[in-house]
Amino acid sequence: MKHRIVTAAQMKEIEQAGDAHGLPYLQMMENAGLATYAELQKQFPYPGRLLVVCGKGNNGGDGFVITRAAAKDGWNVTVLLAEGEPKTADAIRNFERLHSLPVHICADGSVLETQRFDAAVDALYGTGFHGELRPSGLAACGLMRRLHKSGAFVLAVDLPSGINTDTGEVAEGAAHADLTVTFDSYKPLHMAEASAPLCGKIVCADIGIRDEWHPEF
Numbered sequence: 001m002k003h004r005i006v007t008a009a010q011m012k013e014i015e016q017a018g019d020a021h022g023l024p025y026l027q028m029m030e031n032a033g034l035a036t037y038a039e040l041q042k043q044f045p046y047p048g049r050l051l052v053v054c055g056k057g058n059n060g061g062d063g064f065v066i067t068r069a070a071a072k073d074g075w076n077v078t079v080l081l082a083e084g085e086p087k088t089a090d091a092i093r094n095f096e097r098l099h100s101l102p103v104h105i106c107a108d109g110s111v112l113e114t115q116r117f118d119a120a121v122d123a124l125y126g127t128g129f130h131g132e133l134r135p136s137g138l139a140a141c142g143l144m145r146r147l148h149k150s151g152a153f154v155l156a157v158d159l160p161s162g163i164n165t166d167t168g169e170v171a172e173g174a175a176h177a178d179l180t181v182t183f184d185s186y187k188p189l190h191m192a193e194a195s196a197p198l199c200g201k202i203v204c205a206d207i208g209i210r211d212e213w214h215p216e217f
Contacts, residue, residue, distance in 0.1 A: 058090060141173050
């Protein structure tokens with residue numbers, strides 16, 4: 001896998017190319033979630049208490065894949081639906097796969113303020129985020145920042161929530177991570193002076209899109 005830096009729009013084109021070559025979006029989501037969970041496993045040899053903060057888009061869908069893998073491995077997992085139930089087809093499908101597993105689903109982050117977690121996964125906002133955080137996003141990012149300060153390990157899916165992918169602009173109240181797992185290619189925010197420190201260590205994971213499938217930019 002080559003070391004590439006692409007914009008959010010270019011990443012969409014790359015995913016479209018993968019889909020056109022027979023790698024469905026649902027499989028890319030599965031690969032992304034499992035690759036992220038593999039990085040979490042490197043930090044924790046034994047299961048513990050995990051909070052997965054999910055948005056209503058495909059970043060949240062990645063979070064549901066991580067949740068499923070962690071629950072099957074014995075983690076005590078709580079999912080916070082920070083903005084309600086998922087809205088995209090692939091995210092909905094992966095959310096439904098959780099129903100048969102011992103996973104705690106929570107819609108109100110305030111009830112989690114006094115709970116202890118060993119790790120938290122930030123699967124709230126992905127590469128489409130721009131502008132300012134809405135109240136629900138501010139509350140969820142605030143919860144993750146407090147967990148981070150209390151010693152929990154925070155892992156971000158693609159990017160810490162509240163950062164503009166293409167400019168690296170950091171919204172007030174954005175999340176902070178110890179580790180960020182991005183997919184296929186790095187994004188400008190991973191290199192930008194303002195945003196890179198909030199990402200912690202950055203890992204670029206292969207999600208199955210072959211080099212020769214990538215468009216020329």
